[in-house]
Amino acid sequence: MSGSGVTDERGVSRRGLIGGSAAVAGVAAGAFAAGRASAADGAARSGSDDAFAFRGPHQAGITTPAQDRLHFAAFDVTTSSRAQLVALLKAWTRAADRMTRGLPAGEVGPTEGPATVPPDDTGEAIGLPSSGLTITVGFGPSLFRDAAGRDRFGLADRQPTALRPLPHFPGDALDPQRSGGDLCVQACADDPQVAVHAIRNLARIGFGTVAVRWSQLGFGRTSTTSTQQSTPRNLFGFKDGTANIKAEEKDAVAEHVWVGADDDPGAGWLAGGSYLVARRINMTIEVWDRQPLGDQEAFVGRTKDTGAPLSGGHEFSGPDFSMPGSDGPVIPRDAHVRVVHPDLNGGARMLRRGYNFVDGSDPLGGLDAGLFFVAFVRDPDTHFVPIQLRMAKVDALMEYLKVTGSALFAVPPGIGPGEYVGQALFERT
Amino acid sequence: MSGSGVTDERGVSRRGLIGGSAAVAGVAAGAFAAGRASAADGAARSGSDDAFAFRGPHQAGITTPAQDRLHFAAFDVTTSSRAQLVALLKAWTRAADRMTRGLPAGEVGPTEGPATVPPDDTGEAIGLPSSGLTITVGFGPSLFRDAAGRDRFGLADRQPTALRPLPHFPGDALDPQRSGGDLCVQACADDPQVAVHAIRNLARIGFGTVAVRWSQLGFGRTSTTSTQQSTPRNLFGFKDGTANIKAEEKDAVAEHVWVGADDDPGAGWLAGGSYLVARRINMTIEVWDRQPLGDQEAFVGRTKDTGAPLSGGHEFSGPDFSMPGSDGPVIPRDAHVRVVHPDLNGGARMLRRGYNFVDGSDPLGGLDAGLFFVAFVRDPDTHFVPIQLRMAKVDALMEYLKVTGSALFAVPPGIGPGEYVGQALFERT
Numbered sequence: 001m002s003g004s005g006v007t008d009e010r011g012v013s014r015r016g017l018i019g020g021s022a023a024v025a026g027v028a029a030g031a032f033a034a035g036r037a038s039a040a041d042g043a044a045r046s047g048s049d050d051a052f053a054f055r056g057p058h059q060a061g062i063t064t065p066a067q068d069r070l071h072f073a074a075f076d077v078t079t080s081s082r083a084q085l086v087a088l089l090k091a092w093t094r095a096a097d098r099m100t101r102g103l104p105a106g107e108v109g110p111t112e113g114p115a116t117v118p119p120d121d122t123g124e125a126i127g128l129p130s131s132g133l134t135i136t137v138g139f140g141p142s143l144f145r146d147a148a149g150r151d152r153f154g155l156a157d158r159q160p161t162a163l164r165p166l167p168h169f170p171g172d173a174l175d176p177q178r179s180g181g182d183l184c185v186q187a188c189a190d191d192p193q194v195a196v197h198a199i200r201n202l203a204r205i206g207f208g209t210v211a212v213r214w215s216q217l218g219f220g221r222t223s224t225t226s227t228q229q230s231t232p233r234n235l236f237g238f239k240d241g242t243a244n245i246k247a248e249e250k251d252a253v254a255e256h257v258w259v260g261a262d263d264d265p266g267a268g269w270l271a272g273g274s275y276l277v278a279r280r281i282n283m284t285i286e287v288w289d290r291q292p293l294g295d296q297e298a299f300v301g302r303t304k305d306t307g308a309p310l311s312g313g314h315e316f317s318g319p320d321f322s323m324p325g326s327d328g329p330v331i332p333r334d335a336h337v338r339v340v341h342p343d344l345n346g347g348a349r350m351l352r353r354g355y356n357f358v359d360g361s362d363p364l365g366g367l368d369a370g371l372f373f374v375a376f377v378r379d380p381d382t383h384f385v386p387i388q389l390r391m392a393k394v395d396a397l398m399e400y401l402k403v404t405g406s407a408l409f410a411v412p413p414g415i416g417p418g419e420y421v422g423q424a425l426f427e428r429t
Numbered sequence: 430m431s432g433s434g435v436t437d438e439r440g441v442s443r444r445g446l447i448g449g450s451a452a453v454a455g456v457a458a459g460a461f462a463a464g465r466a467s468a469a470d471g472a473a474r475s476g477s478d479d480a481f482a483f484r485g486p487h488q489a490g491i492t493t494p495a496q497d498r499l500h501f502a503a504f505d506v507t508t509s510s511r512a513q514l515v516a517l518l519k520a521w522t523r524a525a526d527r528m529t530r531g532l533p534a535g536e537v538g539p540t541e542g543p544a545t546v547p548p549d550d551t552g553e554a555i556g557l558p559s560s561g562l563t564i565t566v567g568f569g570p571s572l573f574r575d576a577a578g579r580d581r582f583g584l585a586d587r588q589p590t591a592l593r594p595l596p597h598f599p600g601d602a603l604d605p606q607r608s609g610g611d612l613c614v615q616a617c618a619d620d621p622q623v624a625v626h627a628i629r630n631l632a633r634i635g636f637g638t639v640a641v642r643w644s645q646l647g648f649g650r651t652s653t654t655s656t657q658q659s660t661p662r663n664l665f666g667f668k669d670g671t672a673n674i675k676a677e678e679k680d681a682v683a684e685h686v687w688v689g690a691d692d693d694p695g696a697g698w699l700a701g702g703s704y705l706v707a708r709r710i711n712m713t714i715e716v717w718d719r720q721p722l723g724d725q726e727a728f729v730g731r732t733k734d735t736g737a738p739l740s741g742g743h744e745f746s747g748p749d750f751s752m753p754g755s756d757g758p759v760i761p762r763d764a765h766v767r768v769v770h771p772d773l774n775g776g777a778r779m780l781r782r783g784y785n786f787v788d789g790s791d792p793l794g795g796l797d798a799g800l801f802f803v804a805f806v807r808d809p810d811t812h813f814v815p816i817q818l819r820m821a822k823v824d825a826l827m828e829y830l831k832v833t834g835s836a837l838f839a840v841p842p843g844i845g846p847g848e849y850v851g852q853a854l855f856e857r858t
Binding site: 069071073076078110111112113114115116117118119122123124125126177178192193196199200203204207211212213214215216217219220233234235236237238285286289290291292293294295296297303304305356358359360361363364365366367369 | 498500502505507539540541542543544545546547548550551552553554555606607621622625628629632633636640641642643644645646648649662663664665666667714715718719720721722723724725726732733734785787788789790792793794795796798
């Protein structure tokens with residue numbers, strides 16, 4: 001076990017607590033901030049020197065190579081002042097821009113300010129590298145029109161057509177305390193402490209304007225968003241995300257992820273953005289673990305070992321849905337891979353960025369565990385709702401799933417120089 | 430961003446999913462298992478090739494250099510059969526021995542067995558390296574005598590004197606669903622998926638004999654147990670564990686951590702073991718974040734920046750409790766560092782292995798966050814209870830803490846060749 005050693009760190013601000021890893025920042029964008037811990041500080045368990053710019057044509061954290069850890073939070077806006085809401089988004093933009101560079105949330109920092117005022121950063125990320133942090137902000141339907149139909153912020157006429165609460169799906173057992181929200185922030189990083197630090201500081205900055213409605217930690221990514229990443233496993237023990245849209249598939253990203261300029265004439269501000277679907281999917285893993293291997297593979301439609309379709313080949317081989325087996329097709333009609341396959345869903349694909357979660361235990365002696373499903377799509381009405389409906393009705397996996405949280409957010413496009421996140425929604429041109 | 434690449438992994442069992450890190454296994458003990466992912470597979474975000482033997486004179490996971498991630502579970506024994514309980518401990522020993530080597534929980538593995546039976550490993554750790562996994566087993570007071578006073582397993586006459594439920598401390602707001610337990614398993618690893626996999630498979634193996642009572646994930650270690658580790662930060666943003674017992678302090682470990690052969694004549698089986706104190710300590714971080722820096726430092730008694738005592742020096746300088754300040758001593762009388770200091774507590778020290786946690790949000794719009802405190806002590810009556818009482822009554826930090834879970838376990842000594850964990854308790858010699 002290695003470490004950066006015990007040293008006197010006085011005067012060596014933001015360095016050396018946990019050194020950077022030896023990871024190569026091959027596709028990292030954005031400048032490296034001064035003062036951040038560097039790889040030379042020693043080997044580390046987690047974290048990295050990767051840095052992804054908060055500003056750009058699209059928000060980061062969508063096609064960015066999926067980081068290992070997630071902290072996701074949904075917020076209720078507790079003010080009815082549009083000016084306060086805009087001020088919050090400006091403050092979040094400043095802080096997010098800094099934190100994604102590995103800097104403290106505020107300009108003074110966690111330890112440098114006067115003793116008489118609270119620090120403008122909470123301090124638990126002192127010395128941690130940028131760790132590939134991305135911060136992605138979204139707007140929920142209730143920001144435009146709340147449950148009582150009120151247009152609190154004068155935004156109702158700009159609500160995107162597709163931005164409305166998801167329908168109730170068969171199998172949904174939603175906890176309202178884990179669903180919905182006026183705003184969301186997805187923080188992904190290679191070090192969970194960096195992701196938690198980001199959410200915590202945005203919540204701190206928002207005190208008096210927003211309150212956390214729900215939040216979710218994810219410890220293991222279940223998707224790949226780059227051909228440079230290998231496919232991880234979900235808590236069913238299967239590879240997950242093999243057929244995911246990868247950032248390198250430029251045409252597919254343009255077709256299935258980003259909202260087009262003409263998609264929704266009433267919500268032109270969303271062009272270049274996306275929709276974020278969040279679903280907290282509990283898995284009854286204790287029951288799953290007692291199913292024979294052959295049944296598990298039949299439910300999924302892939303082998304557990306390599307992830308190849310049951311029709312043969314390797315992980316990335318296309319499934320042959322017509323290949324006969326001993327009793328019907330070799331990939332059963334209710335197999336997950338068949339039910340959600342684009343060929344059987346009008347060609348619709350999603351960019352998924354889900355994470356495994358375990359949130360303690362349930363009252364029955366099982367683990368409160370599963371998949372926090374996150375997907376980015378161009379239009380939930382064509383790219384999520386029909387597929388989810390089909391899955392809820394047909395998919396063999398549904399017997400082992402219970403959806404306990406659900407939310408939909410419109411993710412505004414990227415933030416240009418001098419802009420704040422979501423500016424085009426608030427400032428009509 | 431690097432990755433091990435997308436390859437056809439058929440036939441390359443347990444390799445390449447996520448490659449090993451470049452971490453140096455400087456103090457790793459135990460043989461490296463064949464077939465494990467190796468550092469040559471590519472850079473990884475987490476995980477490592479560190480391996481710590483499950484067998485040895487003491488259980489691993491105590492003086493082992495603290496890993497980055499935790500999954501801790503407490504179990505209720507649901508049978509009253511002593512034979513079943515012993516069979517479980519034997520099965521857990523076999524599985525733990527394997528998993529700490531980076532092998533599947535069972536001999537057949539997650540994908541190699543016949544299609545007609547459930548796999549003997551759940552599969553989500555396929556390809557992940559051993560990641561420094563340690564598995565530490567403990568016995569709660571209720572294993573010896575349950576809440577109704579029943580001696581279910583014929584163990585009551587061997588109950589250690591100090592193994593009884595912790596007293597109620599001022600400030601405790603305990604949730605019974607997060608407290609107690611007949612058995613506990615602490616799984617620590619550098620990759621959370623490896624720690625979760627270990628707990629999940631032990632729970633699976635225990636189906637019908639035990640049920641999970643509560644479980645807790647921790648994402649950031651808050652202690653160092655080796656002088657080779659740098660001091661991490663808790664969610665107050667302060668360095669935590671500076672004065673912790675380090676494995677290299679052999680005399681201190683012998684004096685304060687391991688139960689001596691003559692400590693408890695009625696419980697000789699515990700010699701070479703320890704007591705594990707677990708406390709789930711919620712921090713009201715939103716309130717903390719609004720306190721001036723000077724107040725935060727006065728509450729802790731150290732600077733936020735370097736962790737030096739307020740009396741000066743560097744992180745590892747001894748605090749000078751008599752040094753005068755502008756208003757009383759420079760380290761206030763209620764400062765945490767003073768209240769818990771060994772000099773003021775009869776010299777008692779603990780070996781702490783705590784972790785930061787965030788478990789979503791609370792109903793008030795705050796994060797359900799804090800410190801999952803774990804400490805190993807030779808005797809809770811001298812090394813924990815008096816210090817906790819003093820802290821609960823005096824410590825300035827208590828205003829920002831709420832203890833929501835609590836448990837005490839006796840941790841049997843290490844497991845010799847051919848033995849099972851806790852064997853000396855069950856087999857009288």
